[in-house]
Amino acid sequence: MFAIFWRTVRDRKISLIIYSILGILLLAMYLSFFPAIQEQAQSLQELMKSYPESFLKAFGMEDMIFNNLESYLSTEQFSFMWPLLMILLLVSFSGSAIAREIERGTAEILLALPVSRLKIFFAKYFAGFFNLIVFVLASIPSTILLAKLYGVEYKSEGYIIMSLLGFMFALATYSFSMLMSVLFSEKGKVYFASAGLIVIMYVLNIISSLKDSVSDLKYFSFFYYFNAGDALVRNHIDHFAYWIFLGVAVLSTVLAAVWFSRRDIAV
Amino acid sequence: MSVIEVKNLKKYFGSTKAVDGVSFSVEKGEIFGFLGPNGAGKTTAIRCMMDFIRPDSGRISILGKDAQSQSVALKAKIGYLVSGIYLNDYWTGLDHIKFVEQIRGKSKIVRDLVKEFSYNPRIKVRSLSTGNKQKLGLILALMNEPEILILDEPTAGLDPILQNSVYRITRDFQKKGCTVFMSSHNLPEVEKICDRVAIIKDGKMADVEKISNLKGKKMHNVAVYFNGPVDADKFKLKGVEIVEQMPDGVNFKVKGDINPIFDELAKHSVKNVEISGATLEEIFLEFYQKEK
Numbered sequence: 001m002f003a004i005f006w007r008t009v010r011d012r013k014i015s016l017i018i019y020s021i022l023g024i025l026l027l028a029m030y031l032s033f034f035p036a037i038q039e040q041a042q043s044l045q046e047l048m049k050s051y052p053e054s055f056l057k058a059f060g061m062e063d064m065i066f067n068n069l070e071s072y073l074s075t076e077q078f079s080f081m082w083p084l085l086m087i088l089l090l091v092s093f094s095g096s097a098i099a100r101e102i103e104r105g106t107a108e109i110l111l112a113l114p115v116s117r118l119k120i121f122f123a124k125y126f127a128g129f130f131n132l133i134v135f136v137l138a139s140i141p142s143t144i145l146l147a148k149l150y151g152v153e154y155k156s157e158g159y160i161i162m163s164l165l166g167f168m169f170a171l172a173t174y175s176f177s178m179l180m181s182v183l184f185s186e187k188g189k190v191y192f193a194s195a196g197l198i199v200i201m202y203v204l205n206i207i208s209s210l211k212d213s214v215s216d217l218k219y220f221s222f223f224y225y226f227n228a229g230d231a232l233v234r235n236h237i238d239h240f241a242y243w244i245f246l247g248v249a250v251l252s253t254v255l256a257a258v259w260f261s262r263r264d265i266a267v
Numbered sequence: 268m269s270v271i272e273v274k275n276l277k278k279y280f281g282s283t284k285a286v287d288g289v290s291f292s293v294e295k296g297e298i299f300g301f302l303g304p305n306g307a308g309k310t311t312a313i314r315c316m317m318d319f320i321r322p323d324s325g326r327i328s329i330l331g332k333d334a335q336s337q338s339v340a341l342k343a344k345i346g347y348l349v350s351g352i353y354l355n356d357y358w359t360g361l362d363h364i365k366f367v368e369q370i371r372g373k374s375k376i377v378r379d380l381v382k383e384f385s386y387n388p389r390i391k392v393r394s395l396s397t398g399n400k401q402k403l404g405l406i407l408a409l410m411n412e413p414e415i416l417i418l419d420e421p422t423a424g425l426d427p428i429l430q431n432s433v434y435r436i437t438r439d440f441q442k443k444g445c446t447v448f449m450s451s452h453n454l455p456e457v458e459k460i461c462d463r464v465a466i467i468k469d470g471k472m473a474d475v476e477k478i479s480n481l482k483g484k485k486m487h488n489v490a491v492y493f494n495g496p497v498d499a500d501k502f503k504l505k506g507v508e509i510v511e512q513m514p515d516g517v518n519f520k521v522k523g524d525i526n527p528i529f530d531e532l533a534k535h536s537v538k539n540v541e542i543s544g545a546t547l548e549e550i551f552l553e554f555y556q557k558e559k
Contacts, residue, residue: 111319114341
């Protein structure tokens, strides 16, 4: 099992390194802008007042305080760019972990070995989990080091809470995407199904903020539970978010493992 | 003693009956051929044997173990050559070999096999020719000296010299007690190395024969040139088929005993006769025509 895990990690190391570096570079970019933003904080705050409240809420900007690093990063980095990088990394990993192996026939090499399908699945799953951990650690707690480097004031507790929330969001996204990878035999379909669902959830979250009549739709969106402002600024994660993210992760993983053990695997 | 037993194997994909009630058994130490045209169900049957896909009904037993419920234990004893060589493009041959060794254990013969096949394991798979990919696939299947070899089209893409190497290595494995199950389109190859052959058509077994019996189903192509006009209908004998009528002769296909046609020819003035024994391929095709 370890051989399959390690081989999968090695095969995907380049994309992991690239995405992790991108996450750090984006942070560095936002941090380099921050002193200038701080100087303009008052006028920017005035500008924000002119936006409709529902608009600010839809894009997670309702608590935006421009002279607070955590508030600034929760909006600029962690509400959109970070989820985008995370989703691209993990959906592409899961698409290639199972579906691509089936699509290209390389799954036969694994299946011909004296290793159970469950072990194959979990070796692949944990390789992705390793990617997830590395990316989360590289792209969230690293803010503390970068903030020190740029001489910006920060509150370290928020980044620990944010890492936990980011980890759970990433785990749910990854596990669901692995389920798609097991269900489909083509990576294109995995990308389409996973990314499609995530886009739908993103749109649902925005729509629910814009119209009161459909506000309950937010409960069907990961983005509602992934409240970066709450985690970074108030150091708080809604209990419901734990249940939703962990529930989706566990259910998707169990279904994926069972289905992979039972399904026909042929090109 | 049977080491592979397939009983009434059925595998349907929707309304397509890929394998429809196939049964055969393979004895220990024999080289068993599995013949059939494209789409006959050979690869589907092999994938069921390897537990890549699950049969709708029927039973597959290998070395006395159920091929589905005990597949992990069985795969430790099976060397499998994938059809079309589905290898990882970005790995080198050495990466593949090391990966298999990490799971199956250190190979004692991999160096010999690499040398035997004149294969360079340091090149990435994406840069290899089809023949070299096939070599790597064979090395991976053979390197852990399995008790059973399941080879799907083992000589596809190999030149005649390497084909002969594969035949020799396969026979060497047989001598060591290995049982070989191989699918093939190449009938002369089956004729060369197999002890018995199963013929599959449209998912159903056409026959299981010893190679010698298959050859015993004699068939001849006879071209006769006459000195004058002849009524071809006089040659409508049992087992004789008129393939082509020429201005001065007739081409016949003769199944079974060739003497009746000579008895009839003796009544005519014959200018020339050309007789050729049918190849195994023609015999094989005849099976299908017979079934149609």
